[in-house]
Each structure stands twice: as C-alpha cells, then as structure tokens.
Amino acid sequence: DAGVTQSPTHLIKTRGQQVTLRCSPKSGHDTVSWYQQALGQGPQFIFQYYEEEERQRGNFPDRFSGHQFPNYSSELNVNALLLGDSALYLCASSWRGHVAFFGQGTRLTVV
Amino acid sequence: SQQGEEDPQALSIQEGENATMNCSYKTSINNLQWYRQNSGRGLVHLILIRSNEREKHSGRLRVTLDTSKKSSSLLITASRAADTASYFCATDSLVSGGGTSYGKLTFGQGTILTVHP
Numbered sequence: 001d002a003g004v005t006q007s008p009t010h011l012i013k014t015r016g017q018q019v020t021l022r023c024s025p026k027s028g029h030d031t032v033s034w035y036q037q038a039l040g041q042g043p044q045f046i047f048q049y050y051e052e053e054e055r056q057r058g059n060f061p062d063r064f065s066g067h068q069f070p071n072y073s074s075e076l077n078v079n080a081l082l083l084g085d086s087a088l089y090l091c092a093s094s095w096r097g098h099v100a101f102f103g104q105g106t107r108l109t110v111v
Numbered sequence: 112s113q114q115g116e117e118d119p120q121a122l123s124i125q126e127g128e129n130a131t132m133n134c135s136y137k138t139s140i141n142n143l144q145w146y147r148q149n150s151g152r153g154l155v156h157l158i159l160i161r162s163n164e165r166e167k168h169s170g171r172l173r174v175t176l177d178t179s180k181k182s183s184s185l186l187i188t189a190s191r192a193a194d195t196a197s198y199f200c201a202t203d204s205l206v207s208g209g210g211t212s213y214g215k216l217t218f219g220q221g222t223i224l225t226v227h228p
Contacts, residue, residue: 033214033215039151040220042221043199043216043218048214058215090154092154099144100156102155103153104152105151
C-alpha cells in the first residue's frame with residue numbers, strides 16, 4: 001500500500017501565476033482533505049472532498065479550488081498566487097471521515 | 112484559525128527522560144488526535160482519544176483528556192533520539208445540531224521536541 005501520495009514535492013511559482021497540486025489517497029479511502037501549513041504553524045484546513053463534491057470548506061478565498069475524480073484522487077488549484085501562499089500543502093485521506101492519513105506534502109514557494 | 116494553544120512551544124530533553132506536551136482547545140469535540148511531523152514533512156497519526164475517554168495508552172505514549180478543562184496531554188516515556196519531531200494536537204469538533212464534522216481537523220501550533228542522545 002503506497003499510502004497517500006502527493007505531487008510534486010517542491011514547486012516554485014511567480015506571483016500571479018496559477019498552480020495545481022495533486023493527491024492520490026490511500027487505497028480504500030474515499031475522502032480527501034487539503035491543509036495549508038505555513039512555516040512554524042500548525043496545518044489549517046482548506047477544504048474536503050467526498051463523492052466528487054466539496055463537502056466543507058475552511059476560511060480560504062475562492063482563489064483556492066479543488067476537484068475530486070471518480071478514482072478518489074484530488075487536485076488543489078490556487079489562482080493568482082500571492083507571496084503569502086508560500087507554504088507546505090498537505091493532503092489527507094480517510095474513509096468516511098475517520099482517522100486521516102497524510103501525504104508528505106508539496107512545498108510551494110511563491111517568488 | 113488555530114484551535115488553541117500547545118505548551119510548551121519547544122522542549123529539549125535527554126534520551127531516557129519523559130516528555131510531556133499539553134494542548135488546550137476551545138470548542139466541544141468528538142475526539143482529539145495527536146500527530147507527529149518530522150522535518151516539516153507529512154504528519155503521522157499517533158493516537159486518538161474520544162470525548163468520552165479520559166486516558167489512552169499506545170506503546171510508550173499516554174494521552175489524557177479533560178473535557179471540562181478543554182485540555183489534553185501527551186506523555187512520551189523513555190524518549191529516544193528518534194522521537195525528535197514536532198507534535199501536534201488536532202481536534203475533530205462537534206458540529207451544531209450534533210452532526211459530524213466528517214473528520215475536519217483543527218490543529219494547534221505544535222510542540223517542537225528535541226531528544227539529545
């Protein structure tokens with residue numbers, strides 16, 4: 001079992017650009033959540049996908065959007081990047097909202 | 112926004128000593144979980160304690176929960192250098208009307224634990 005896999009591991013983007021991060025959940029999991037972790041902080045919930053729909057959302061602007069595919073994999077899209085979007089983006093998968101398993105994250109740097 | 116505070120922010124001990132980390136939270140919860148993070152990478156789930164439980168053990172880990180004080184503690188006994196990491200508490204909060212939050216986690220700011228060989 002490969003666990004939760006995220007790609008890419010590192011990414012550098014310029015302000016104003018758009019970025020797409022990808023996540024493959026652990027086998028058997030149907031729910032994917034995305035978190036943003038700024039340096040020195042705890043992760044903050046962005047949103048959660050279940051049955052290909054956004055089930056709930058944290059306090060993030062509409063520039064943050066996502067998608068879940070029929071195979072339960074997910075994408076996180078961020079438009080109009082700001083310097084403050086620089087962070088570690090973590091994907092977590094679970095079965096029906098039970099214990100979450102996290103991927104290794106994508107380190108996004110906006111310059 | 113963060114759920115609450117973790118205390119201490121940083122802890123430095125020698126191998127073999129015990130490490131205690133505390134977590135406070137603000138809302139009513141379904142459960143509280145502890146995670147470990149090595150070098151700013153992925154989070155590893157350590158233990159989950161439900162709101163109707165007061166204490167739970169897993170190997171060298173002992174977690175307590177006091178819902179009246181909205182606080183929890185994580186004790187790591189006989190620490191090892193490999194325990195060096197950041198530790199986070201995360202709450203799965205009750206939703207108004209008694210519904211589930213479907214596993215939406217609210218994290219504290221974490222405790223950085225350093226265990227010296």
